[in-house]
Amino acid sequence: MAVPALAPVLEHLTPHDLVTYFHCPHEMELHWQSRARTLGRIPPSPHAPADVVPLRHSPMFAPPLGHLEVNEGRLDVDGADRVVYEDADEDDLPMLFPPERVQRDPRFTSGPGNLIDPEFGLSGRPDLVIERGSGEFVPLEYKSTHLFVGYHEAHGRLFDTVQAIAECRLVHATFGRRPSHGIILYGDAAGGGAREGWVRIPYDQAEEQWLKVVLRQIREDRVRAPVPAERNCASCEPNSEGLCRFAAARYEGPHHRQNFLATRRL
Numbered sequence: 298m299a300v301p302a303l304a305p306v307l308e309h310l311t312p313h314d315l316v317t318y319f320h321c322p323h324e325m326e327l328h329w330q331s332r333a334r335t336l337g338r339i340p341p342s343p344h345a346p347a348d349v350v351p352l353r354h355s356p357m358f359a360p361p362l363g364h365l366e367v368n369e370g371r372l373d374v375d376g377a378d379r380v381v382y383e384d385a386d387e388d389d390l391p392m393l394f395p396p397e398r399v400q401r402d403p404r405f406t407s408g409p410g411n412l413i414d415p416e417f418g419l420s421g422r423p424d425l426v427i428e429r430g431s432g433e434f435v436p437l438e439y440k441s442t443h444l445f446v447g448y449h450e451a452h453g454r455l456f457d458t459v460q461a462i463a464e465c466r467l468v469h470a471t472f473g474r475r476p477s478h479g480i481i482l483y484g485d486a487a488g489g490g491a492r493e494g495w496v497r498i499p500y501d502q503a504e505e506q507w508l509k510v511v512l513r514q515i516r517e518d519r520v521r522a523p524v525p526a527e528r529n530c531a532s533c534e535p536n537s538e539g540l541c542r543f544a545a546a547r548y549e550g551p552h553h554r555q556n557f558l559a560t561r562r563l
């Protein structure tokens with residue numbers, strides 16, 4: 298009797314992995330090593346060979362940016378909206394909803410609370426998932442930085458867009474309804490709200506297709522080369538632990554990358 302062929306096991310990825318790979322493929326793998334050590338597991342060996350040629354840019358295709366909607370000011374929430382998911386590990390999220398409108402889905406209130414998509418081999422935790430009055434589920438990611446000008450520039454908040462698209466897919470896979478968009482909320486409290494803003498990132502066929510392509514691209518990349526550059530290395534966490542032999546700059550802290558990019562726009 299013929300034995301049915303097993304589907305190949307997909308290398309597991311998270312929205313954070315996609316963002317990190319977009320900075321530097323080698324950084325993504327060093328993160329995995331670091332996490333394995335923290336969990337007391339044997340760290341996986343990075344793919345990058347000893348004689349790897351460093352790259353100037355990550356090979357990852359940029360996400361579609363054509364229909365982003367950039368909004369200044371506070372995010373309006375409707376009286377019929379409610380929170381159905383919250384990342385329990387995030388303790389600096391703003392109070393967007395009164396307690397009576399936080400009604401977490403019990404599927405995600407025990408254990409790690411990850412949203413899991415077995416079809417795409419993806420899992421992760423948006424900061425919030427909002428169920429709108431219309432019945433739509435929308436992921437929201439909170440950033441404590443400000444909505445600076447130049448969002449559409451090539452090196453702007455592309456990283457946040459990558460994360461939002463992957464989180465839309467996770468919401469689609471776990472809540473069973475396809476979101477039309479994800480939200481990135483920039484909540485810099487300085488200036489009495491003058492620096493706040495939010496971006497509506499569409500999630501349509503083009504974004505889902507892009508996601509499929511980059512997941513395949515990452516999984517097929519057997520080199521995962523370093524991209525040594527100040528904008529990357531100075532905010533690279535594995536670099537803070539002295540894990541990278543290609544580092545082009547000293548570690549300066551987690552916000553260096555955004556500050557660096559912002560100064561390039563002034």
Ligand code: SF4
Nearest residue numbers: 321324523530533541
């Ligand atoms: S230090 Fe630089 S080259 Fe090394 S992994 Fe980090 S970002 Fe990549």
